[in-house]
Amino acid sequence: MAATDPVENLGTLIRCPSVTPAEGGALSVLEAMLSPLGFAVERLTASEAGTPDIENLYARLGQTGPHLMFAGHTDVVPVGDIAAWTHAPFAADIAGGMMYGRGAVDMKGGIACFAAAIARHIEKHGAPQGSISFLITGDEEGPAINGTVKLLEWAAAKGERWDACLVGEPTNPDQLGDMIKIGRRGSISGFVTVHGVQGHVAYPHLADNPLRAAAVIAQALMHPPLDAGTENFPPTNLEVTTIDTGNTATNVIPAKVTLAFNVRFNDLWSVESLQAELIRRLDAACADGTLRPGRAPLRYDLRWSERPSQVFLTKNDALVSSLSGAIETVTGNTPKLSTTGGTSDARFIKDYCPVVEFGLVGQTMHMVDERVAVADLETLTEIYGLFLARWFENAASA
Template identity: 40%
Template structure:
């Protein structure tokens, strides 16, 4: 069994459903400490964060990942238990095998091998891990970066281990990301009996035309590097569940992945403008969960491309997330 596969299985066995880490970072820290890494645990609330550094050079390369996983869903629907790593038909199954304990294991083992061969590197190698990526993502990387900045730390290059392959290992490298804004819209109506609609106001009916316009919203990308910005409704909820009760409220959740051509306020103004156009009684909450960016460091990009080519023999595709 390869070192990467062995470590991946050890990590999968730990039920680290976000925001819990369940000992994943302790396991990794103990391995890195033996090689001379300086270990810093940076907990915030329930979230575990790890910052480990090796070397004393001026420039710092950071390998970034997360140890938390999404909830398993109904366990009885799994062929094997979600935290029982299982090999089947040449594939490894288990919660987090792809996103992203396999990747974490790969770069930890790579770091171990590098440090053994280069005990005094020309620069610093660091590993940053959080258990708050799959959840609200408020007590993880954001707070770690602020802490490191306050300490005078600087990261020159960062390689994120999130899985990006589409057909085979190494075929796609993400060199940027769209921004992401989440919205919750609540449209108020008047609850009543379905037999007497004149005494009620059905928010599903009153919102229907506005919803049709909202789902059609789209903003063209003007940079030539990103896809167009699109809106997706992820949840609609209304009513008591009874057939004969007109609901008093409609709740709508939406997400927009946006390019640098627009701002979060562009999205807010467009959505709320439509709701106001139809004179709906509504309130809204918005969260900008990530700004768009594009990597321009040719040093990092070229190093990644060369490494992929040397190991896999393929020429990758550059893509924006």
């Protein structure tokens, strides 16, 4: 396939039902786009006990530097109630100037546009003076264990090195040109189990209700605020997401209670320093006798999530200015440089090279009737094309 038309590219990708962990034909479609352009395409299936096998794709055009990576994912979230869709989620219908389908904006649209941009660049100017690679996973919407992490490790082990990366996630809140992501907050989750003594509610002196401590713990974790934010990041925020005893009886004091929480943190913290602060708060809360007068501190167990994400901020003028300049030229908008939102696979890529994120408008991602304006596909392709030209020009003169 010619690959120069982003609308055709996206339609073909949407028609692949690549719900995590299924490849669904999406990587094969991308391979068929890239191979005629001269890309050497490799497919890697990654495995780990207790997780589904994941197919991934790595493709490279060129053998010399500078080397620009485009990263993303072809896997999509489940469609939910299919009867609620006004257009079939894997049909890529176009109606009212919109293309409908799961993955339209998150993020098959970004992949479709970048493939079109490089195809047009080659058609008009030939291959760039350097290298371009696609690093595409099928596990971004899943556990993120057998995807980008292992693909990066595999590529690096065979000698691949990158000078910069663009991730095509949907970054714009309202219209194309609103926002570039130049970093991400860190993320860490914890699970606190507080142990008490089970008993009858009519005889509280014979029991010890862990929920009394849980109330104090929840408040201590969230208050006072962890910080007031920094120049590039909003304040660190902790949310208690569940408090559960597993107890269905109203006349039984539970034996234990588990609290789960997540923290999105800024560059005032590392994972280690944040964990130390939260442990300090937990110790103080369990010793607090406000709701348990005369009682010894309750015992608690703490389990951290296995894969916390460190905060990062990209400071690479050539990369950021090439992209922001292209956006401003094509759209007339000056994009905001932001670190808001959740996590993405950029958190893994940042260990290998500078990385920024820019893609489509994300208003309908993960929703019923996920859709993208057809006009935006052409605009994003123009932005990516100009970015390619400017980045290689800037990299060559650096």
